[in-house]
Amino acid sequence: MSSQSPSRPSIIQQEQYYFAYGSNLRLDQMARRCPGSKYIGRASLLDYLWQINERGYANIVKSEGDWVEGLVYELSGEDEKRLDRNEGVAGECYSKEYKSLQLYRASEVLHCRPVPWIVKKGGPAKVLLDAQQVGESVEEQKETTEHDVLVYISSRYVTEGDPWEEYIERINLGVADAADLGVSEGFIQRFIRPYIPPAKQVPAKHTAYRPQQEADVNGRRLKSAPGARPAENTAESHPSRSVPLEEALE
Numbered sequence: 327m328s329s330q331s332p333s334r335p336s337i338i339q340q341e342q343y344y345f346a347y348g349s350n351l352r353l354d355q356m357a358r359r360c361p362g363s364k365y366i367g368r369a370s371l372l373d374y375l376w377q378i379n380e381r382g383y384a385n386i387v388k389s390e391g392d393w394v395e396g397l398v399y400e401l402s403g404e405d406e407k408r409l410d411r412n413e414g415v416a417g418e419c420y421s422k423e424y425k426s427l428q429l430y431r432a433s434e435v436l437h438c439r440p441v442p443w444i445v446k447k448g449g450p451a452k453v454l455l456d457a458q459q460v461g462e463s464v465e466e467q468k469e470t471t472e473h474d475v476l477v478y479i480s481s482r483y484v485t486e487g488d489p490w491e492e493y494i495e496r497i498n499l500g501v502a503d504a505a506d507l508g509v510s511e512g513f514i515q516r517f518i519r520p521y522i523p524p525a526k527q528v529p530a531k532h533t534a535y536r537p538q539q540e541a542d543v544n545g546r547r548l549k550s551a552p553g554a555r556p557a558e559n560t561a562e563s564h565p566s567r568s569v570p571l572e573e574a575l576e
Contacts, residue, residue, distance in 0.1 A: 347396035348384030351500030360405035
């Protein structure tokens, strides 16, 4: 499958599919960042590799034979603008690319549901459980190839790095939601866990990741910084950052 179409004219359309692979796997974060977003399904992007880069955040790099699993949301034009700010597009932390990927649309109980609605109902696992209990189908729809899906990728920061401690928690919460929605355990263990240790504990509705957190995983050091790491100190504490902490948090 081709993953071409790296760029398009910078015209924000009314609706745009977006592939999340980092902290935006967490639905309640997406609900806050992009209140008009809708959940579409899970997806796989071929010939790319998941990494934590030198800035301490998730990124994907070209790697033949590898793949990245994630979630696809539909964005409104306003939500896309918000996400551009969050991802630090203006500061060149991430660029906007458009890829072809394998899409597995969610079952009818979740497909095209507003993300804030899913969160309000208790999260994806709760919505699926409630549907099963009343006899509704929770089976995904058949795989399709979807083109021109927005992906935020850093071609500037591609060196492997260590995650910020605060980022580990957010990724683990995202991993829990993604696992509930069908992202494979094999992908999580093979590509994410070498960088991100499992959470000590996760919300009660999730049970997949409860082992004790280790000081490092496969020899990788975990970044730490004093206090809450206020936004005004991030550029100084990590020279490669050019935008505040609350931006560029894929």
